[in-house]
Amino acid sequence: MKMIKFMEGIIMELYLKENGLRTSLEYGELEISGDETYGFRPYQLMIASIAGCSGSVFRKILAKQRIEVEDIQITAEATRNPDEANRIEKITLHFIIKGHHLDPEKMYKNLAIARKNCSMVRSVENSIEIEETVKTIELSR
Known part of the structure; x- marks a missing residue:
């Protein structure tokens, strides 16, 4: 290690x-590597770190509240500025949550809690805009 x-x-x-x-x-x-044929590109790792941290914290919050979730899918959409060394300016995390008795308003509240407790989001909060969207899919039993 x-x-x-x-x-x-x-x-x-x-x-x-x-x-x-x-x-x-x-x-x-x-x-x-800066060339994706040789490894992960740094911006990919940055976006994956933010999505991974946010999703992990969010899942823990839902588990503590005993919210029945079957699946969570996160799609990360990034906006980069080519005039400023291609820096990441904004990341939108689209959460698709499949489960039972899902309240979209409660999901947004839980995402706000996750945002406050995700170290990766907190590390970039004054330099990269982070936005979340939620779509819930109610599964029948």
């Missing part, structure tokens, strides 16, 4: 290779 944890933070060891960077983590190796 190449991630070292300290009280103050985490240190990741990344190794420069011909076409990008490599790191080994508990789950496996991660290849990062």
